Amino acid sequence: MEYTTGAASWQKAMRRAVAALVPGRPRQRRPGWSIGVPMIAAAAGLLFTTTATTAGGTDLREDRRPQLTQLIEDRREQVAASELRAARLRAEVESETAARAGTDGPIKEQQDRALASREAAGFVALAGTGVTVELNDAPTDGPLPKGATNDDLVVHQGDVQAVVNALWAGGAEAMSIMNVRVLSTSAVRCVGNTLLLHGRVYSPPFKIVAIGDPAALQRALADSEGVGLFKQAVDHYQLGYSETVSAVTVPAFEDSTALRSATVPR
Known part of the structure; x- marks a missing residue:
């Protein structure tokens, strides 16, 4: 236990009283947004960098409809070309079959059978x-x-x-x-x-x-x-x-x- 004189005790009490009357300096708090802003800026920079790398100098929002239209048109042309080739091959098969039917009895028989069914099958x-x-x-x-x-x-x-x-x-x-x-x-x-x-x-x-x-x-x-x-x-x-x-x-x-x-x- 510490013992002091009466004068010293009186002086300490006065200082405490004055300190109680004078408002103290508030503690300065670091606002949360001061930490969040740098983080947001860093994330935005990363996003912009990733977008630029992915785009490779092109527009990511470019309208792809003209490309799709061209793709459909290309496929149509391919289908049309394939149909012409198929029609030509069918004509060759029919011509060869007709030629062989003149000398081959079984082929002639099957050809006549097929011709009799063409109308019902939808080929006429x-x-x-x-x-x-x-x-x-x-x-x-x-x-x-x-x-x-x-x-x-x-x-x-x-x-x-x-x-x-x-x-x-x-x-x-x-x-x-x-x-x-x-x-x-x-x-x-x-x-x-x-x-x-x-x-x-x-x-x-x-x-x-x-x-x-x-x-x-x-x-x-x-x-x-x-x-x-x-x-x-x-x-x-x-x-x-x-x-x-x-x-x-x-x-x-x-x-x-x-x-x-x-x-x-x-």
Whole structure:
């Protein structure tokens, strides 16, 4: 224990009292943002450096649509060239077969059998009375109908399939889509608002032609649930639908006839 004199104790008490009355100097705190700003600046610099390295002098936000359009056009040209080559090879095969059939009995027999089935198989162009159905997207030059989305304003794969199935059910003897002969093995697919058929792409309006009894074909269209739903969309969203009866021509099937699988009918 420390003992002091009375004077010293009095002086200490006075100093403490004065110190209590005079406000002390507040402790200076280092604000958090003074530390965060350098970190943010460093991260931004790293981001800019990475972006410049990745871009390699090009615009990362460059519109790629022209490149995609060119790619599609290149593929179309390749498909067209392949189709011409395939048609030339088919002609050579048919010519060689016909030449051999003159001296080879079994080949002649099989050739006659194939020729007898060409019309039923779709390899012969047909003409007659029939029905033409045309499906089209809604116009895009005006405001959207109330409650509609862009998806409501285009023709879908199911809409085309509904028309095709109804026409087959109505007894169609032959059919074409966009002037391309369709068979039982043809697949109707849509990519966006375009139609993909036998490796080729078509834009709307989609034209479907069927040869057969017009009354039966139109009755089948009227009875089709899918076609009925599309007609409702025509009223609500201004989609295009037309149905006409006239003399029509359906071209022969000209694509590859190779089969991946087949079974013998019993």
